[in-house]
Amino acid sequence: QVQLVESGGGLVQAGGSLRLSCAVSGGAFSTYGMGWFSQAPGKEREFVGAISRSGAFTDYVDHVKGRFTVSRDNAKNTVYLQMNSLKPEDTAVYYCAGARFGRTGSRSDDYDYWGQGTLVTVSS
Secondary structure, eight states: OHHHHHHHHOOEEEOOOEEEEEEEEOOOOOGGGOOOOOOOOOOOOEEEEEEEETSOEEEEEEGGTTTTTEEEETTTTTTEEEEEEEOOGEEEEEEEEEEEGGGOOSSSGGOOOOOOEEEEEEEE
């Protein structure tokens, strides 16, 4: 059973930083493409960023480019989301997701495994 567990969420002031972690167990982490999604209150889940299985390729939604960075450590079976220059509109539950066969994408349907989410609240 593949399990994804996010951590690192919390309350931060606008302009601050947080690093989210997602630990993956029970599967072949180094073969998975990994993604991060967010879901703000009353809104649909949306794509934030993704990283290829080797870490050589990353992709981001436009409004986080230059502020957020996705990285991974295959030795630790963990993917990270470094969030800098946070804005109140970044407030959301953040989910990590894994895709078999090294796929990545910007749609929820591209991913096979999901974590339970971690809440990020950015105060103004």
